[in-house]
Amino acid sequence: MDNLVFQIQQDSEYAFKQLYQIYYAKVVSFITGIIKERDIAKDLAQDIFINLWLNRKKLDISKNIQNYIFVASRNAAINYLKKELAFSHGTIEADVRTSDTAEDNLFAKEISLLIEMVVSEMPKQRQLIYRLSKEQGLSNEEIASKLGISKRSVENQISMALK
Numbered sequence: 001m002d003n004l005v006f007q008i009q010q011d012s013e014y015a016f017k018q019l020y021q022i023y024y025a026k027v028v029s030f031i032t033g034i035i036k037e038r039d040i041a042k043d044l045a046q047d048i049f050i051n052l053w054l055n056r057k058k059l060d061i062s063k064n065i066q067n068y069i070f071v072a073s074r075n076a077a078i079n080y081l082k083k084e085l086a087f088s089h090g091t092i093e094a095d096v097r098t099s100d101t102a103e104d105n106l107f108a109k110e111i112s113l114l115i116e117m118v119v120s121e122m123p124k125q126r127q128l129i130y131r132l133s134k135e136q137g138l139s140n141e142e143i144a145s146k147l148g149i150s151k152r153s154v155e156n157q158i159s160m161a162l163k
Contacts, residue, residue: 005065009056016056019065020049027073030120034077034113044076074113081109122161129154130161 007015024045031041048069052059059068119127132138132146133154140158144151 008053011056016053023066023069024049026120027069030070030073030116031077033116034074034109035080040080044080045073048072048076070117074110074117077113078106078110081106119161126157126161129157133158
């Protein structure tokens with residue numbers, strides 16, 4: 001990946017296309033999970049990659065391009081939500097109660113985003129078990145039965161996911 005980033009910083013459109021193909025769908029899914037609007041998530045993802053290309057010479061992204069992309073995605077989603085909240089409520093500062101609610105909603109969205117970032121990095125099986133348990137509310141027995149594994153395996157995977 002370091003070589004790919006280096007090539008992008010050296011103006012390689014081919015390397016940039018490779019990076020785009022690796023991450024675009026993941027970024028769209030990630031942002032959609034936060035804002036719940038796929039078409040807007042696609043637009044935001046496009047903006048992230050455009051900005052990455054336009055600023056490729058200035059950015060210090062060589063250390064971890066994946067982190068850079070997902071932090072940019074999180075920020076884009078949060079900024080979008082802030083704008084939506086401000087638009088739908090007039091101005092957030094106009095009403096203290098609205099401001100508190102908007103801040104609470106934004107905080108909740110940010111926490112959800114951080115959880116989603118961590119979950120998306122888990123091994124596939126652990127990720128599936130976590131989602132079945134926490135997002136779909138299935139019991140450990142139901143997950144074990146559905147996946148054809150032992151209840152103990154489910155418990156171990158959930159324990160590791162929560163760590």
